[in-house]
Amino acid sequence: xxxxxxxxxxxxxxxxxxxxxxxxxxxxxxxxxxxxxxxxxxxxxxxxxxxxxxxxxxxxxxxxxxxxxxxxxxxxxxxxxxxxxxxxxxxxxxxxxxxxxxxxxxxxxxxxxxxxxxxxxxxxxxxxxxxxxxxxxxxxxxxxxxxxxxxxxxxxxxxxxxxxxxxxxxxxxxxxxxxxxxxxxxxxxxxxxxxxxxxxxxxxxxxxxxxxxxxxxxxxxxxxxxxxxxxxxxxxxxxxxxxxxxxxxxxxxxxxxxxxxxxxxxxxxxxxxxxxxxxxxx
Amino acid sequence: xxxxxxxxxxxxxxxxxxxxxxxxxxxxxxxxxxxxxxxxxxxxxxxxxxxxxxxxxxxxxxxxxxxxxxxxxxxxxxxxxxxxxxxxxxxxxxxxxxxxxxxxxxxxxxxxxxxxxxxxxxxxxxxxxxxxxxxxxxxxxxxxxxxxxxxxxxxxxxxxxxxxxxxxxxxxxxxxxxxxxxxxxxxxxxxxxxxxxxxxxxxxxxxxxxxxxxxxxxxxxxxxxxxxxxxxxxxxxxxxxxxxxxxxxxxxxxxxxxxxxxxxxxxxxxxxxxxxxxxxxxxxxxxxxxxxxxxxxxxxxxxx
Numbered sequence: 001x002x003x004x005x006x007x008x009x010x011x012x013x014x015x016x017x018x019x020x021x022x023x024x025x026x027x028x029x030x031x032x033x034x035x036x037x038x039x040x041x042x043x044x045x046x047x048x049x050x051x052x053x054x055x056x057x058x059x060x061x062x063x064x065x066x067x068x069x070x071x072x073x074x075x076x077x078x079x080x081x082x083x084x085x086x087x088x089x090x091x092x093x094x095x096x097x098x099x100x101x102x103x104x105x106x107x108x109x110x111x112x113x114x115x116x117x118x119x120x121x122x123x124x125x126x127x128x129x130x131x132x133x134x135x136x137x138x139x140x141x142x143x144x145x146x147x148x149x150x151x152x153x154x155x156x157x158x159x160x161x162x163x164x165x166x167x168x169x170x171x172x173x174x175x176x177x178x179x180x181x182x183x184x185x186x187x188x189x190x191x192x193x194x195x196x197x198x199x200x201x202x203x204x205x206x207x208x209x210x211x212x213x214x215x216x217x218x219x220x221x222x223x224x225x226x227x228x229x230x231x232x233x234x235x236x237x238x239x240x241x242x243x244x245x246x247x248x249x250x251x252x253x254x255x256x257x258x259x260x261x262x263x264x265x266x267x268x269x270x271x272x273x274x275x276x277x278x279x280x281x282x
Numbered sequence: 283x284x285x286x287x288x289x290x291x292x293x294x295x296x297x298x299x300x301x302x303x304x305x306x307x308x309x310x311x312x313x314x315x316x317x318x319x320x321x322x323x324x325x326x327x328x329x330x331x332x333x334x335x336x337x338x339x340x341x342x343x344x345x346x347x348x349x350x351x352x353x354x355x356x357x358x359x360x361x362x363x364x365x366x367x368x369x370x371x372x373x374x375x376x377x378x379x380x381x382x383x384x385x386x387x388x389x390x391x392x393x394x395x396x397x398x399x400x401x402x403x404x405x406x407x408x409x410x411x412x413x414x415x416x417x418x419x420x421x422x423x424x425x426x427x428x429x430x431x432x433x434x435x436x437x438x439x440x441x442x443x444x445x446x447x448x449x450x451x452x453x454x455x456x457x458x459x460x461x462x463x464x465x466x467x468x469x470x471x472x473x474x475x476x477x478x479x480x481x482x483x484x485x486x487x488x489x490x491x492x493x494x495x496x497x498x499x500x501x502x503x504x505x506x507x508x509x510x511x512x513x514x515x516x517x518x519x520x521x522x523x524x525x526x527x528x529x530x531x532x533x534x535x536x537x538x539x540x541x542x543x544x545x546x547x548x549x550x551x552x553x554x555x556x557x558x559x560x561x562x563x564x565x566x567x568x569x570x571x572x573x574x575x576x577x578x579x580x581x582x583x584x585x586x
Binding site for chain 1: 400401402403404405407472473474475476477478509510511512515528529553554555575576
């Protein structure tokens with residue numbers, strides 16, 4: 001992906017104003033201490049706004065569960081052959097919260113090795129997924145976005161689109177260490193948008209990415225389908241971040257069950273088996 | 283207080299010396315380079331810190347404190363010589379501190395200690411180990427000197443030692459690694475990368491070094507000023523123009539066509555940021571910078 005600043009796209013003035021309302025310590029150049037750039041964000045969200053509001057039909061439930069201020073972790077499932085889910089959650093935190101917030105993901109390490117992608121992700125606050133970065137961002141009271149399935153999650157095939165693969169434990173230790181509430185979320189529909197039939201790992205190695213997803217029409221260009229994001233009520237974990245793995249895994253399981261329940265509800269809503277009023281997000 | 287400053291003839295060394303004199307200290311300097319007209323109160327001995335005349339300065343002058351700034355980079359010195367100056371020189375001056383009753387020592391090191399790489403954290407804290415010595419061997423002697431100076435804390439506990447990891451300096455003196463990189467009208471950058479650069483005004487850096495001495499700091503401290511700035515902004519605000527090239531093309535061109543001669547490892551520093559967390563230093567000393575990033579870049583730009 002090429003930085004938005006290199007694409008001659010106009011910046012929507014209203015979106016630029018909304019970007020300036022994101023509560024981060026901007027300097028007078030509109031840059032924060034991490035190098036996040038308002039101008040770059042405004043171009044990004046102008047572009048994302050089209051996909052978020054027009055190309056896809058994105059339905060968001062329970063946005064009020066995301067704290068308006070202060071540290072918090074958005075923890076959810078991967079759905080879709082690449083980071084479409086992350087991009088839509090970033091758009092959702094920007095367009096559906098008031099004041100808008102910047103969800104900061106923990107990116108795969110390979111991203112920083114790729115020209116342009118490294119530049120672009122750095123300017124929009126999507127940093128490498130290192131414990132040091134995560135702790136620092138949370139201590140600065142930011143909104144962190146975590147996919148505990150990691151790259152295994154985006155590699156899910158179409159038939160496994162609503163399943164969850166193994167969760168890492170780092171996010172739980174992080175929440176315990178920083179006292180950040182976990183906002184569980186489900187992303188449903190990514191599998192329909194990008195129905196992966198195979199992942200080409202050897203081709204990926206040539207391009208320096210983990211794999212290249214393939215859909216029935218070849219390239220992993222998403223279909224304009226309905227996507228759902230369901231935010232659950234925040235979970236505040238209590239315990240010692242240095243507890244042994246069996247204790248930590250208990251917390252992980254609790255969060256994982258919450259996310260699985262949200263996925264099921266989203267799926268039922270989609271299939272007409274449940275009404276919006278019957279959602280249990282708390 | 284009688285303060286010995288090694289590397290005094292450098293741009294930053296002179297600023298430190300001036301401040302020390304202004305604050306009522308007696309200053310003795312050692313440098314292989316001359317300083318022809320030092321201000322009153324500054325005595326300069328032209329000598330190599332690893333040689334006998336330098337030791338004689340310790341023996342006869344009996345300084346109370348040392349500011350060790352006599353380290354060099356790959357930009358000015360080729361490998362063998364550099365290694366001897368950086369590591370041999372640091373060993374010699376700390377041994378002399380111990381032997382001749384110097385009570386405190388400030389080692390002025392560099393934030394490049396932490397190294398730059400795709401998987402390194404954005405803000406580095408003092409406890410982190412050096413991570414990029416294998417990709418940038420030209421840094422290894424500076425890293426070793428930093429760690430060796432830090433070891434004085436347990437080897438010579440009677441000497442209050444502080445190791446300062448100073449970010450890049452920039453300003454009207456136009457000296458140092460970043461200034462050298464920005465020297466020409468066209469600055470080589472790597473296509474598709476725009477790392478943050480962390481810099482502090484030269485005068486603020488000199489103030490911070492003097493403050494470390496006055497507060498009798500012990501330990502290892504990152505020293506920085508304003509928040510970091512993307513390289514593209516530095517290039518623009520200093521009146522340069524960027525010269526972005528794909529990495530594969532830039533490597534063979536280094537040192538030719540007016541581009542700076544850099545070792546291959548240095549390119550990592552043009553791709554990835556080295557940003558430091560200096561909150562421990564600010565807490566310990568109350569240090570505040572007086573030149574923000576804009577004033578610093580403007581001073582650099584307007585000086586030449």
